[in-house]
Amino acid sequence: xxxxxxxxxxxxxxxxxxxxxxxxxxxxxxxxxxxxxxxxxxxxxxxxxxxxxxxxxxxxxxxxxxxxxxxxxxxxxxxxxxxxxxxxxxxxxxxxxxxxxxxxxxxxxxxxx
Amino acid sequence: xxxxxxxxxxxxxxxxxxxxxxxxxxxxxxxxxxxxxxxxxxxxxxxxxxxxxxxxxxxxxxxxxxxxxxxxxxxxxxxxxxxxxxxxxxxxxxxxxxxxxxxxxxxxxxxxxxx
Numbered sequence: 001x002x003x004x005x006x007x008x009x010x011x012x013x014x015x016x017x018x019x020x021x022x023x024x025x026x027x028x029x030x031x032x033x034x035x036x037x038x039x040x041x042x043x044x045x046x047x048x049x050x051x052x053x054x055x056x057x058x059x060x061x062x063x064x065x066x067x068x069x070x071x072x073x074x075x076x077x078x079x080x081x082x083x084x085x086x087x088x089x090x091x092x093x094x095x096x097x098x099x100x101x102x103x104x105x106x107x108x109x110x111x112x113x
Numbered sequence: 114x115x116x117x118x119x120x121x122x123x124x125x126x127x128x129x130x131x132x133x134x135x136x137x138x139x140x141x142x143x144x145x146x147x148x149x150x151x152x153x154x155x156x157x158x159x160x161x162x163x164x165x166x167x168x169x170x171x172x173x174x175x176x177x178x179x180x181x182x183x184x185x186x187x188x189x190x191x192x193x194x195x196x197x198x199x200x201x202x203x204x205x206x207x208x209x210x211x212x213x214x215x216x217x218x219x220x221x222x223x224x225x226x227x228x
Contacts, residue, residue, distance in 0.1 A: 032214070034216070034217075036219075041224075043117070043204055043221045044217075044219040045219070049214075051214065089156075091155070104155050105153065105154050105155050
């Protein structure tokens with residue numbers, strides 16, 4: 001059974017810092033991995049989607065990497081801003097059964113001005 | 114382009130009462146998902162539709178939960194009767210198809226509180 005873990009559960013950093021969020025999964029048989037952002041009281045917004053054949057994806061100040069063999073992904077946020085404060089969730093899409101997404105429990109990020 | 118619309122945004126009911134949630138996906142999206150998100154947890158899939166067909170409902174508690182997607186567009190998720198443990202945020206998402214490259218687009222969710 002696929003399990004997704006995110007560490008740390010919460011993180012507080014001063015504005016301008018570069019930071020890394022971690023995601024690990026137990027079964028490397030995945031189609032893709034996706035990073036989402038969730039603001040309080042709102043739904044999820046997709047940030048980056050990495051296919052299983054890819055190593056990384058970039059969008060603006062965000063860079064996500066994928067090491068499928070070791071079951072790890074990282075989300076790198078450069079020059080953090082207070083507006084980046086949110087919960088960040090990673091999800092893997094399984095290759096077995098009905099190909100559903102399995103989500104981690106998220107990292108709650110607070111960027112201090 | 115309008116996003117995924119859900120209503121109501123908030124619902125408070127007493128246990129044993131019925132409740133229903135409604136979702137209107139992005140126009141043209143064939144795949145629709147219902148997730149439940151407990152406090153401090155990631156979303157868990159309840160059911161996935163391909164057009165009108167439910168293709169994955171293995172996580173749906175069928176004794177009290179039901180869902181439908183008439184005409185392959187809007188969807189309704191119902192709980193009857195509700196229990197205290199059903200308090201959560203219910204998220205609807207849609208994607209163009211179930212292809213592995215397709216991103217899911219989420220609605221704002223319905224926060225359910227069962228007293």
